[in-house]
Amino acid sequence: MAHCGFNETSPKVQTPRPEIVKPTHGTIDQSKKPVLFEIFGEIWTVQSQLGQGVSASVYRVSSGRAAATTTAAAVKEFQADTHGGDYGYHKERSVLEDIQGHKNIVTLYGVFTNHSCMGVVNHCLLLELLDVSVSDLLVRGSSATQVGRPQQGHSMWLVQHCAKDILMALAFLHREGYVHADLKPRNILWGADDEGFKLIDFGLSFKEGNQDVKYIQTDGYRAPEAELQNSLAQAGVEVDYGCTTAVDIWSLGIILLEMFSGVKLKDTVCSQEWKDNRTAIVDHLFASNSVVCPAIPVYHLRDLIKSMLLNEPKQRCTAETALLSPFFSIPFAPRIEDLVLLPTPVLRLLNLIDDSHLHNEEEYEDILEDMKEECQKYGSVVSLLIPKENPGKGEVFVEYVNSSDSKEAQRLLTGRTFDGKFVVATFYPLSAYKRGYLYQTVQ
Known part of the structure; x- marks a missing residue:
């Protein structure tokens, strides 16, 4: 019989929180009466505040009497008649x-007061609860660099x-005639159950034209055209033209450049040097990071980003043409x-x-049984696999x-010991x- 018990809980690793509007990390004071929403005749409990903006706040809420039936969602609550709250809600x-149904756009479950x-x-929106934002990923990437890794962006x-994912969302959005108009890292969130990035926050969106x-x-x-339009509006100059879907492509180009380089570019893209020598700056960022990436995919990504950052809106690639880039035909493994x-x-x-445990059938079966019993403490297990050969041998x-x-299991298992060994838990x-595809190596 294999002896494979878990023990010695070490400090818990916090899972990433989703972020909508300006992120906050406050939790509800459990010593006070719980904050509740009545939604469609059912009581939902506010677990934490996820974001705070001028006209709206976003909360994580849950419903259900038993853990097995608990449902989680996000509520975006707009402030009544202040700072455009009602307008923002209706918009x-x-x-x-109008745009529901795309897998890379946040799902609206319903509206209530x-x-x-x-x-x-x-007024409130009941929305799909999402996870970590690209903004969070950029911050975490910078933290990794600070602890000794060479300056580099994400994989x-x-x-x-x-x-x-975001190009597919934009292709759909643009076909429907909409401009998102506020694409930024904070408005791109990871959907864990769908395994994809999703667009959120359509408060500035409008129909093209x-x-x-x-x-x-x-x-x-x-x-650039939005910058000019904003400047003219501030000066009180009326313009008879509007921005197009090309503004979203520009924003995505900057986001991808930040993800690749690991550098926040706000000061750079607001500088005169960027306006005068944008192509040279992009080339420099790619040259600085190319030592850790294969050359051909880097060139494809560089060319894709350059096609998104052309000064003339009509010359920029569209979301649909961008998806045809050879960059998307190359398979990569996650780090x-x-x-x-x-x-x-x-x-x-x-x-x-x-x-030794893998090639002793009795011990192997015992380990399978022990692991399933332990993992079921944290949620409903659909399947469990321990490969006997590479790839994935012994994982x-x-x-x-x-x-x-799975997030609860990852939080509670990380740092535990199993048969005297510290557990490392990833998704x-x-x-x-x-x-049945198991990565041989993870960079």
């Missing part, structure tokens, strides 16, 4: 209702994944940082199983029914696991 609601004890009525796998918002986009991600940062329903446990792959269960792409 975002109308856009989301919240009646406060002071008699104030606030080609992650850059490609994000680029493809009918721009009803004067000031669009955020500093650092603002296209271990990617698998730690991006939750999925599949958990991968490392540093657990010795080769434990646990498929949970959803990402909430693993569900799509690859389902295909």
Whole structure:
């Protein structure tokens, strides 16, 4: 009989929090009466505040009496009649209702009103709960650099994944006639159960040819034509033209450049040097980072980003033409940082199983049984796999029914010991696991 018990819990590793509007990390004071929303006749409990903006706040909420039936979502509550709260609500609601159904756009579950004890009525959106934002990923990438890794951005796998997902979202959005108008890292979030990046926050969006918002986009991600339009509006000059879908392509180009380089570019793109020598700056960023990436994919990504950052809007690539770039035909494997940062329903446990256990059938079966029993403490296990040969030899792959269960397992198992060994727990792409594709090496 194999002796494979878990013990010695070490400090817990916090899982990433989703971020919508300006991020906050406050949690609800549990010593006070719980904050509640009544949504469609059911009581939902506010677990934490995810974001705070001028006109709206975003909360993580949960519903359900038993853990097995608990449902989590996000509520975006707009402030009544202050700072354009009602306008923002009606604007975002109308856009989301018109574009629902794409896997790379946040899902709107419904709308409702919240009646406060002071008699104030606030409009609310009930939204899909998402995970870590690209903004968070950029911060975490910078932290990794500071602890001794050479200056570099995220893996080609992650850059490609994000680029493809958001281009597909933009291609759909633009076909529907909409301009997002506020594309930035904070408005791109990871959907753990769908394993994809998704667009959020459509408060500045408008129909192309009918721009009803004067000031669009955020500093650092603002296209030149939007910068000009904003300046004219501030000067009180009326213009008879609006921005086009090309402004979204520009923003995405900057985001991808930041992800690849690992450098926040706000000061750079607002400088005169950027306006005069943008191509040279892009070339320099790629030359500085090319030593850690294969050459051909780097050139394809560089050319794709350059085609997004052309000064003339009509010359920029569209979302649909960008998806035809040869950059998207190259397969990449994720780095271990990617698998730690991006939750999925599949958990991968490392540093657990010795080769000797794999070739003793009785011990192998005992380990399978012990692992499944332990992993079921944290959620519903769909399947469990321990490969006997490479790739994945001795690693434990646990498929949970959803990402909430796998995230809880990752949080509680990381740092534990198993048969005297410290557990390393990462996530693993569900799509690859389902295909039986196990990465031989993770860079």
